[in-house]
Amino acid sequence: MGKFLAGFIVITALLAGAAMYYLQVYYYYEPVKANGFDDVQMTSLVSNLPEPVLYDNFEAIDASSSPIRYRACFTTTMSNAMLTETYISYEDADPLTAPAWFDCFDAVSLGADLEAGRALAYLGQENIQYGIDRVVAITDDGRGYVWQQINACGKVVFDGEPVPDGCPEPPHEY
Numbered sequence: 001m002g003k004f005l006a007g008f009i010v011i012t013a014l015l016a017g018a019a020m021y022y023l024q025v026y027y028y029y030e031p032v033k034a035n036g037f038d039d040v041q042m043t044s045l046v047s048n049l050p051e052p053v054l055y056d057n058f059e060a061i062d063a064s065s066s067p068i069r070y071r072a073c074f075t076t077t078m079s080n081a082m083l084t085e086t087y088i089s090y091e092d093a094d095p096l097t098a099p100a101w102f103d104c105f106d107a108v109s110l111g112a113d114l115e116a117g118r119a120l121a122y123l124g125q126e127n128i129q130y131g132i133d134r135v136v137a138i139t140d141d142g143r144g145y146v147w148q149q150i151n152a153c154g155k156v157v158f159d160g161e162p163v164p165d166g167c168p169e170p171p172h173e174y
Contacts, residue, residue: 118140
């Protein structure tokens with residue numbers, strides 16, 4: 001009887017682990033359909049509003065289970081020299097990893113490119129959802145990446161602390 005129970009526990013644990021892995025890596029993600037016009041936006045230095053930028057080969061995924069699961073890849077002919085004079089740079093850009101099956105988005109390689117100056121990050125849209133910024137990074141060879149990350153206001157508010165000076169008031173659910 002003990003062997004049966006031990007085997008049952010092991011099999012149940014393996015099935016539960018496989019189910020959790022599948023749910024985290026595959027189940028919640030959906031492809032994002034490109035509309036061909038404003039899938040990639042960056043915030044203008046002049047208007048302080050997001051504006052569509054030129055792009056091709058857009059590919060993206062998103063999940064409703066978390067606001068920071070959005071990832072996108074694209075190419076652009078716009079140079080970083082022109083972009084830095086037109087759009088707001090993003091300090092502390094930290095690309096978040098994507099599922100391995102979404103192979104166009106390599107956060108480790110992109111992070112190294114950002115640190116080495118081979119890629120620059122721009123503000124896509126501030127507070128696309130409260131406390132979450134959309135970040136766009138462009139490499140020197142025109143590859144582009146988009147992800148969402150928690151901003152400074154979100155880090156504080158999501159930890160249950162009072163809203164810091166300079167941050168908008170959060171919606172009631174926080």
